Each structure stands twice: as structure tokens, then as C-alpha cells.
Amino acid sequence: MSLPMPLAAARIPPYFLNTDHRQRSLTQLRSKHTGLEQYIYLNGLKERDPNLFYEILLGNMLEIIPILYTPTVGDACSNYSHIWRRPEGLYVTIENKGHIRQVLRSWPTGAAARIAVVTDGSRILGLGDLGANGLPIAIGKLDLYIGGAGIKPTTTVPICLDLGTNTEKFINDPLYLGVRRKRPDTAEMDEFMNEFMEGMKEVFPQLLVQFEDFSTDNAFRYLEMFRNKYRCFNDDIQGTGSVVLSGFLNAARLASSAAGTPLHDQRILFFGAGSAGIGVAKQLTSFFTLLGMSEEEARSRIYTVDSKGLITADRKGLQEHKKYFARTDYQGPPLTSLIDIIDYVKPTALLGLSTIHKAFTEDVVRMMASFNTRPIIFPLSNPVSLCELDYTDAIHWTNGSVVFASGSPYKPHEFEGKVYEPGQGNNMYIFPGIGMGAILSKARHVTDSMVEQASIALAGSLSADETSSELIYPRLTRIRDISAQIALAVIRAAQKDNVDENSLFRNLSDDALLEYIKAKQWQPTNAHSLPRL
Numbered sequence: 001m002s003l004p005m006p007l008a009a010a011r012i013p014p015y016f017l018n019t020d021h022r023q024r025s026l027t028q029l030r031s032k033h034t035g036l037e038q039y040i041y042l043n044g045l046k047e048r049d050p051n052l053f054y055e056i057l058l059g060n061m062l063e064i065i066p067i068l069y070t071p072t073v074g075d076a077c078s079n080y081s082h083i084w085r086r087p088e089g090l091y092v093t094i095e096n097k098g099h100i101r102q103v104l105r106s107w108p109t110g111a112a113a114r115i116a117v118v119t120d121g122s123r124i125l126g127l128g129d130l131g132a133n134g135l136p137i138a139i140g141k142l143d144l145y146i147g148g149a150g151i152k153p154t155t156t157v158p159i160c161l162d163l164g165t166n167t168e169k170f171i172n173d174p175l176y177l178g179v180r181r182k183r184p185d186t187a188e189m190d191e192f193m194n195e196f197m198e199g200m201k202e203v204f205p206q207l208l209v210q211f212e213d214f215s216t217d218n219a220f221r222y223l224e225m226f227r228n229k230y231r232c233f234n235d236d237i238q239g240t241g242s243v244v245l246s247g248f249l250n251a252a253r254l255a256s257s258a259a260g261t262p263l264h265d266q267r268i269l270f271f272g273a274g275s276a277g278i279g280v281a282k283q284l285t286s287f288f289t290l291l292g293m294s295e296e297e298a299r300s301r302i303y304t305v306d307s308k309g310l311i312t313a314d315r316k317g318l319q320e321h322k323k324y325f326a327r328t329d330y331q332g333p334p335l336t337s338l339i340d341i342i343d344y345v346k347p348t349a350l351l352g353l354s355t356i357h358k359a360f361t362e363d364v365v366r367m368m369a370s371f372n373t374r375p376i377i378f379p380l381s382n383p384v385s386l387c388e389l390d391y392t393d394a395i396h397w398t399n400g401s402v403v404f405a406s407g408s409p410y411k412p413h414e415f416e417g418k419v420y421e422p423g424q425g426n427n428m429y430i431f432p433g434i435g436m437g438a439i440l441s442k443a444r445h446v447t448d449s450m451v452e453q454a455s456i457a458l459a460g461s462l463s464a465d466e467t468s469s470e471l472i473y474p475r476l477t478r479i480r481d482i483s484a485q486i487a488l489a490v491i492r493a494a495q496k497d498n499v500d501e502n503s504l505f506r507n508l509s510d511d512a513l514l515e516y517i518k519a520k521q522w523q524p525t526n527a528h529s530l531p532r533l
């Protein structure tokens, strides 16, 4: 409602402008008792006053990101049909098949859109098929694009593809917001996805599409189908692959300076062989080949484990995406328990992408520490309630020798007089920079080398202080700077691969280009926000 000025002024409390409304909002936020209430509060603040919302996000990242993003966004998704307040993203449903373009055209900012995060809700974090409740993960990722890379809010589009859900509980919930049907078969879904992607290209010609939290088979399938046709990437395969490679490189450096194990002697055990597990394994092997290893040699460094145990090539009915890393050199009876597998493999690094809470038991962790001076243990499943290992346990059971990164945040921990800081191996360090680089260079596609260079740039971005504190990822408060450096590396890789359509950058020096990228980063205006009347 807009009122004539004198009347409008009369409705603002007389001393309002002399008070710090940002502080008031933070106090209100902190008075909420659960993460979900804080999420709802922030969501309301974003609607009332987006500038203030982003100011608060940028000024308090360590506090706010775990609410908008993992772990609390997991609660927001699980409960979305119940906490829903207002439209805040685009739903494209299976019932829209045949006229998806019209639905896309209803998005208010139209062709100005630059980045869409698209989920079909079928595998939200490690929480499974949440159907139409998946939208908050797309919103959370885009808030990180805005906060972490400086993408302009009005150019972002969160999209939930509502193709039904196989989770009975939602179909039976009277408040469930989605279409009440089971998910379609592959043929029907392919038709839908083809029409959707064609429509996206037509309605939003400048758009980068980030696929998020699709079930494993579909994650690989649509990445392969679309990666050479559209400007797109998959965050769970490529983003997670890239961020974990980066943390692994820094972890291996720390571990090898303690034990002298060179990079090519690492044995890496993946507990979990879904899109993230296999995505990370592929990123690591591809990097090893850059170091001069043969593909065979690189692949032999990797062991994968799923719910049935060590994945071996002789196993019947192995899913397609698991075949590449299936072992051909193990002959005995199937190895099913993690402890037996660790005893057989003697890994230097144990990576968890299983969504099995506390799967890394005391025995497992102590065994890792028994043959590694600095065991590398990354329990990466999200949210925290599904993480394979708590940070405090990791520190205690290894006497502080662990090199640790989890997918969701943990607080620093004091042990025997020393404060240990955990790493967060979450794709949030990578996707904002990949996105910004792809958008600015107008890359036709997101190539493997753009993803790989993002990872190398992140690994090399530690400050002297972060290196001396033995961190493997930079501190989150520096994410805007880090994203700019990653974007620079991504643009250079796009140029080398000849997929850039913005040739202006080719003549700029790295310093000049970095400056340009930073100048492009959107800032909330600091005009003192007035309440909307």
C-alpha cells in the first residue's frame, strides 16, 4: 500500500531511524528456538526487506548460512508443505507437459534470468524423495550464489519440477503441495525433461542451469543428455566432485608432509556410490591422469563401497554408474563390513557419501588412525543428522591426527589445549564461482576442464594464515573473494576450450579480469531500510 508521504511518515515509529534495524532483526532471529523457526523468520524478512536480508546474510555468514542452507534447509524441505507462506519459486509440473514454455514465461523477470537451480525433489540432500517439498534447496543454493558470488537476486530462478513423488507419506498428507501421483517412467520423464530444457533455452536465452538433487540414475542421465546441448552442470556430480578434489589435494599435502605418502600412492575408499560418490571418484581419477598417471593406474587408486559391500566387477546386476570403479583384483568372498573392507584396502583416505549416520564407528576411525599418521576422513553426507562421523568423535578417536571435512558445518573443537577447526567439503565453495564464470564468459557449455580448474583454484586459494592453521578449505567469510578467483579460473578454462562467447575477456590480464569480476558482484544497497507501508 502506498500512502502520501506525511501519512506514511506518521506510521513509522518516531525514533526508528535512530535505531539499528539490522540489530533489531538479528535479535528477533536469535530469539527463535529452533532452526526451522529461524528459517521461517529469515524467509519473512526476505519478503519484507530483501536488501536487509542480504545485508544480514553477508555480515553474518557463519550464523546465517547453516539456516538457509545445510543443515536447516533439510528441515525446511521436509516440512515445506506445512511451513509454506508465499510463492517464491517456479513450479513446473508433469501436468504442464505440452505447454511448459507458457509456464516458464510466467516468471516475472523473464529474459533477465541468468541462473536457475532446478531440482525434481527426488533426492534432497540425503533425505530421499521429498517431491514438491524440494523447492527450498533451490532457493538456498541461489542465496549462496547471491551471497557467495554476488549474483544479482533478480536474475535467479529457483525451480522445482513436480513430477509426483514415490513417498507415500506425502501423497497421503492433506497439506502436501504437490501433484498426487507416483513418479513417471523414464520415457515419460525424458519427454518432459526435453521439453523443459528446450523451453528454458527459448524463454531464458542467457541462462545457466544447475541440476540439483536428482536421484542418482537421473542425475547422470540428464547431465549426459544435456551437457553438450545447453549451458548446464550437475552440482551433486560435478560441484561435489570439484570441491572434494580440492579439499583432498590440501589434505593429501598435509598427510604426506607427515607420513611421506606421495599423491600417487593414495588409496581412497568411497563409502557410498551414488551421484556424489561416483562424481567425486571420477574427479579424483581425472586429476590423477593430469599428474601423468595412466587412466588404469588412476582408477586403481579408488575403491567403492555400497550397501552390499566392496563393489567388485563380478557382482550380478551392477548399476551402470558403479561399473567403472568395480574392482577386478579382489578374489575372496564378498567383503561386506566396513571394518573388513578397511582392513583389506588399508586406505589413506575414507570418504563418506552414504547418508548413513555415524557409519564411521570408533573401530573404523581407530583402524584408519592405526596405519595412517594423518588419516584423511571426510564424512560428507548432508544434513548433519545423516553425517557418517561427528567432528568431536573424529578428534578424540584419532588423538587429533585426523584431517577432516564434513558436508555440513561443525563448530571448532578444543582437545588437550588445542583448538581444532573442521573443514566443510560442501559444493557451496564451488558452484557460485563456476556459475559466475560460466555466466560472465557466456560459456556455451560447462566443460570438464572448467570444473577441474575451479577445483584447482579453490585448492590454491588458502591464505598464509589458513595454511598455517592446517585448514584444507578457506574460511567461509572469504567466500566472495574465493568465488571471484574461481570464476577467473573458470573463464580461462572456457577460453581454452573455445566455449566462451564473450571474447572481450580474452585481452584482459588476470589482474584486470579479477577486478572486473569483483566489480560485477552485486551488493545490497546500504540505504537504511524503511518498513514497507
Ligand SMILES: O=C([O-])CC(=O)C(=O)O
Binding pocket: 070, 124, 125, 126, 213, 235, 236, 381, 382, 407, 426, 427
Ligand atoms: O546441498 C548441500 O549441502 C550439498 C549437496 O549438494 C547435497 O548434499 O546434495
Ligand SMILES: [Mg+2]
Binding pocket: 125, 212, 213, 235, 236
Ligand atoms: Mg545437492
